[in-house]
Amino acid sequence: MRRRQHLRLVAGLLASATAAPLVLSGCSSREAAPDVKVSLLDGRQQALSALRGKxxxxxxxxxxxxxxxxxxxxxxxxxxxxQGQGYETLAVAMSYDQPDYVAGFAKTRGLPFMVALDKTGEAAKAFGQVRLTPTSFLLDKHGNIVKKYVGEPDFTALHQLIGQLLAEA
Incomplete structure (x- = not known):
């Protein structure tokens, strides 16, 4: 009887989880983010490893x-x-997005952070075959993935986590 109750509880939790954005957490050990290189809108190359320390x-x-x-x-x-506390944002446009649409969006919205084009899809592939958008990864100062968000994150909780990560050594 206990096994059935447990299974119903797990099934209920899974069902309710699908209604909200998926949040994955690296609880005990953090996985290293892939060291991808992306092309920024201005043509410069940006390696993710160059952002270590943020x-x-x-x-x-x-x-x-x-x-x-x-x-x-x-x-x-x-x-x-x-941003003034050691935080950076890298917005990576999917390979199917038109570069001129991305550039126009970034310009009209005044995006104040790095915007990249994943022309070949290699960055999305390196991050575990990202196919759904938005998908975001929060990295600690050592370049490790702390959380993955599929869908829009809870920004209040995200801000709290960013504050905690900024306080880490």
Whole structure:
């Protein structure tokens, strides 16, 4: 009887989890983020490893994704709140997104952080075959993945976690 109750509880938790954004946490050990290189809109190459020492949000997005467009002002606000404290944002446009659409979006919205084009899809592949947007990864100062968000994150909780990570050595 206990086994059935346990299975019903687990099934209920799984069912309720699908209604909210998926949040994965590296509880005891943090996995190293892949050291990808992406092309920024200005043509420069950006290696993720060059951002070590900072807390980084890597956000995979697309201009055609309504949730991505909806969350972008909060990503901008988050960046502005923490940028002077050792925080960086890297917005990576998916390979299927048109470069001129991405550039136009970044310009009209005044995105204050690095915007990259994943022209070949290698960055999305390196981060575990990212296909759904938005998908974001929060990295600690050592380049380890602390959390993965599929869908729009709870920005209050995200800000709290960023603050904790910035306080770490």
């Amino acid at each position: 807390v980084v949000l890597v956000n995979f997005w697309a201009t055609s994704c309504t949730t991505c467009v909806h969350e972008m002002p909060q990503i901008v606000s988050t960046h502005q709140k923490f």
